[in-house]
Amino acid sequence: MRMTHKSLSQWLIGIVLAAYSVASPASDVEVLHWWTSAGEAKAASVLRKGIEQQGHQWQDFAVGGRAGISAMNTLRIRAISGNPPLAAQIKGPEITEWARLGFLRNLDDIAEAEHWEEKIPAPLRDVMQYQGSYVAAPINIHRVNWLWVNLRAFEAANADIPTDFASFFAAADKLQQAGYTPLALGGEPWQVATLFDSLALSVLGPQDYQRAFLDFDRKALLSDDVVKAFTLLARMRQYVDDSGQGRNWSDTTRLLIDNQAGMQVMGDWAKGEFFAANQQEGKAFTCVAFPGTKNAFSYNVDSFVFFKPNSQSERQSQTDIASYLLTPQFQRDFNRYKGSLPIRFDVPLPKGDRCAQQSRDAFIYAQENGTLSPSMSHGLSTTRYVQSAVFDVINEFFYNPKQTPREATEALYRAILSAQA
Template identity: 45%
Template sequence: MKLRRLSLALASACAFSVSSFAGEVEVLHWWTSGGEAKSAAELKKLIQAKGHTWKDFAVAGGGGDNAMTVLKTRVVSGNPPTAAQVKGPAIQEWGSEGVLANLDDVAKAEKWDSLLPPVVANVMKYQGHYVAVPVNVHRVNWMWVNPEVFKKAGAKVPTTWAEFDEAATKIEKAGMIAIAHGGQPWQDNTVFESVALGVGGADYYNKAFVKLDPKAIDSPTTIKAFDTLRMVRKHMDKDMPGRDWNLATKMVINGQAGMQFMGDWAKGEFSAAGKVAGKDYLCLAAPGTDKAFTFNIDSFIVFAQKNKDQKTTNDFASAVLSDGFQEVFNQNKGSVPVRLGHDMSKFDDCAKKSAADFVSTNKAGGLVPSFAHQMAQPSAVQGAVQDVVTQFMNSSMSSKDAVAKLIAAAAKK
């Protein structure tokens, strides 16, 4: 990122925007689809109820990549928003720039250290101080299924990659699309992540994609992961390039396609369409990943602002972690509350399973951060890995060549 030279120089020369006066909360996020937008609206209500003005700063597309480009421009120009949606290692990168507000006062008052799982709390801190507030926990390694499509095709819902190939072939022979997919880099990596986890298991995944161990990457397991990805790719339709993820989800909802590999934010689209989990659609771990959980945590960093009342900043952070917001937001978004011990009685079966699996995989060693969603790797590595996977999916590149490029990408750390 390396914004320090620019941001600190400009911070001394430029006053922040007059629109950032106390009482106004400008929030940058990329929650623009149906279920996501409904979730963002709930936070707006809470902020307004506290007497503050909400200024929406939504940037669509790119799985957050577009939003990060805009955010960097705003910070460098000395005009950051109040808060911005970021994830994983990016929190540490922004913390190192010296532009974030300290949230320790509100965190101590509301006992965040005991309220949050340690794996989550540690991500929210920079040098021991809270600089971000978590919103939720997403499970990424889901496979969404339309059971009616499988019934029409006479196919069995797969639990292994071999069964997946067989089921996908039957669906296509029945005149439907096997996999609903959007040909965008972050979506390509979402699929590859689940494939790699399913092929190699959590231990391999951690070594290869979190620790970036060259020996783990340069292995028969990674070759097999790319071979499997090639098989999965052949079952995607020709119109996938550029398709947004929520449009792919609608294909499953409408019975045009049988399956989609996507995080549990997809459930918000099913809910918005009035569909019932376990009846109209199924939420299953991707083949071979039932004992693992790739997590993606949405969070907000809060920027230090000149001429701004700290109470406004603290009120925003408090609202994000409040019981009421966690309850409503996560039901709309498809994720589960980040607060430990949250009552799940009002959540659907998919959410209850996600919450239970989050706890069990944590104990068993199967809880791993999503590299496709900026939770595991430095931004330079994540971008390079993403490029390799997308190139592989859109060319005749061999699995051996893909592994060589993956090793080079990992070296960017």
């Protein structure tokens, strides 16, 4: 008998809950995350030091690669074997999935004691909750729709920093003529999807973007604007290098750092790599909103969940970590290295970090004007099942010049429909 998606899900839930019921005690503080690049590792060290200063033993459980997909696959294996870590980096709708399975500790007592309602921006509170209770602790806010510019390359090519698609392609042509890779792009599926994500946000606008990738509205998904986004994606093929297949995002950012490429479309975690390489904003690099998205904010939020503890000591360790995550000191130091915004807006930004200030201004504007959108490519707008289906369609199109933008648009709609079934 063929097992449906729903019956398969129910079967896995049964196995996972049975395995968890016989779980063995976890280590003091084992923390699962996927922060492995230079900037991310510096940020993770802030968390480690903070935990150790509270007298706890840090056991690093770092699983890099594929924007957290590898880490989540590893976590599922650990959970099914009955041995999840005490804390894990999980985000978006995946938080709800783990809470629905009954794995996660309720954090309402900590949220009340630490006044999370006052510290967490209103649009992001629901992401951290399940059935009205906090089950995750947020750390930061990432802006996804950034265009990173290597100023040295632009100066050598006599190119202007893009403000729209016409100036983007004009700059790309000049960079190419000057011997640079115009657009640094790693061939991992999520990186290509990140590029398409910003294209879709630009062409559709925040409202229609949300209708398409949050509500999965048929009219929005099959619109001419989605066709246009695929058309622009196809045009960008000629500006990427031939050796990007499988290259991770931080090595791709390194192409700008090493003055080999001119631009990269990536979230503000890229800024952490520039800073880790001792590059100065305004001299070696700068940031601008992706063309057509100046007043929009596509967000990604790092957060931690805590698996139900087996002892009072484990529970206390979790309480200490969750309470520490929203302290001003952690918020300031962690996000300086990570490139992101503190989740708390009462925490000052680093002096001279113009990109951070632009990001905070953009978030505030977007929150007030309804242009704040959860990122599709980074798992904030949908489940990993739908996200994976979208990635497949986008990457098939990008590496298959024979497929038309209209065909890709129709394939995208069918893939989303099938993944939801």
